Amino acid sequence: MNKTPIWLDTDTGVDDAFAILAALWSENAQLVGSSSVVGNVAHSKTFVNARNVLSYFGHPEIKVYPGAEAPLVIPVQDAAFIHGNNGLGGVVLPESTADKETVKAWDAIYQAARTHKDLEIVAVGPLTNIALTLMKYPDLDRYVRRIVIMGGSAEGGAWTPCGEFNICVDPHAAEVVMNCGIPIVMFGLDVTLKAYMDETDMRDIAAMETAAGKLFTDCMGLATIVNSKRIGKKAVAVHDVLPVLSYDHPELFTGVMCGLHVETRGSITLGRTVTDIWSECKFPRQNAQVILQVDRERFARIFKDILLRV
Numbered sequence: 001m002n003k004t005p006i007w008l009d010t011d012t013g014v015d016d017a018f019a020i021l022a023a024l025w026s027e028n029a030q031l032v033g034s035s036s037v038v039g040n041v042a043h044s045k046t047f048v049n050a051r052n053v054l055s056y057f058g059h060p061e062i063k064v065y066p067g068a069e070a071p072l073v074i075p076v077q078d079a080a081f082i083h084g085n086n087g088l089g090g091v092v093l094p095e096s097t098a099d100k101e102t103v104k105a106w107d108a109i110y111q112a113a114r115t116h117k118d119l120e121i122v123a124v125g126p127l128t129n130i131a132l133t134l135m136k137y138p139d140l141d142r143y144v145r146r147i148v149i150m151g152g153s154a155e156g157g158a159w160t161p162c163g164e165f166n167i168c169v170d171p172h173a174a175e176v177v178m179n180c181g182i183p184i185v186m187f188g189l190d191v192t193l194k195a196y197m198d199e200t201d202m203r204d205i206a207a208m209e210t211a212a213g214k215l216f217t218d219c220m221g222l223a224t225i226v227n228s229k230r231i232g233k234k235a236v237a238v239h240d241v242l243p244v245l246s247y248d249h250p251e252l253f254t255g256v257m258c259g260l261h262v263e264t265r266g267s268i269t270l271g272r273t274v275t276d277i278w279s280e281c282k283f284p285r286q287n288a289q290v291i292l293q294v295d296r297e298r299f300a301r302i303f304k305d306i307l308l309r310v
């Protein structure tokens with residue numbers, strides 16, 4: 001069966017690193033390129049982190065194209081308190097020896113879309129690069145079949161009482177994406193906070209003799225502290241892995257079609273993803289599938305199997 005060509009846009013951080021790993025090992029998705037965006041930490045770090053993670057997992061040939069260093073409108077925010085100042089929980093990986101790409105993310109994404117014709121964009125950081133691609137290349141929707149994101153939340157929030165980090169960092173970019181006409185699949189906090197590694201899983205991973213298992217154990221300290229408060233027990237959510245794993249294991253997830261938009265003017269609600277799932281009042285276009293449930297036990301088993309491979 002032909003693999004689906006995917007482009008992975010990350011703000012590599014600790015969970016992005018394992019989204020990259022899942023993409024490298026996917027049987028149904030072909031990672032044709034990647035790009036970095038400002039988010040968890042400054043772009044100068046997310047760019048290097050993505051390069052070094054690809055090299056660490058044995059694929060320095062996968063190119064990382066540099067993207068946005070700031071959101072479209074609002075000031076930069078970061079999540080160093082979760083990802084560490086270097087974005088990888090303080091873990092220092094060997095520097096990738098691959099040539100550093102200078103072509104900008106938005107140009108590279110468009111070229112990849114023109115080449116592959118039915119590209120799928122998987123964005124697991126703020127959506128600034130995707131919005132810039134859409135604004136510079138208005139015909140992008142002819143060549144991109146879906147945009148699959150980790151971001152948002154149908155209910156609740158984490159970065160704010162009603163907002164999730166990736167969307168809150170660049171709500172204006174996110175709303176450009178919601179309005180672009182390309183079908184959206186949203187893996188928000190509703191499902192990613194249910195896809196956690198619990199204490200038993202973390203013990204299993206710590207016992208692994210693999211580079212991936214070691215990296216997970218070494219880089220997830222801060223994320224575990226923050227997530228455990230949120231989840232209510234010792235656990236860590238691997239948010240960004242879900243959209244990538246859905247290519248090989250769609251059966252793990254359930255969701256609903258709905259209208260989906262982003263608040264770009266609120267003071268308290270800026271960055272809130274608003275869905276019409278539970279409302280008789282519907283948005284004009286059902287532009288998104290919002291994923292709400294996951295089979296956590298199976299997800300954890302499959303994710304750990306991937307960590308055992310590298």
Ligand code: RIB
Binds near residue numbers: 013039124
């Ligand atoms: O809210 C979780 C998201 O924010 C993840 O993508 C994590 O990497 C951070 O970017």
Ligand code: CA
Binds near residue numbers: 015016039124240
């Ligand atoms: Ca991320």
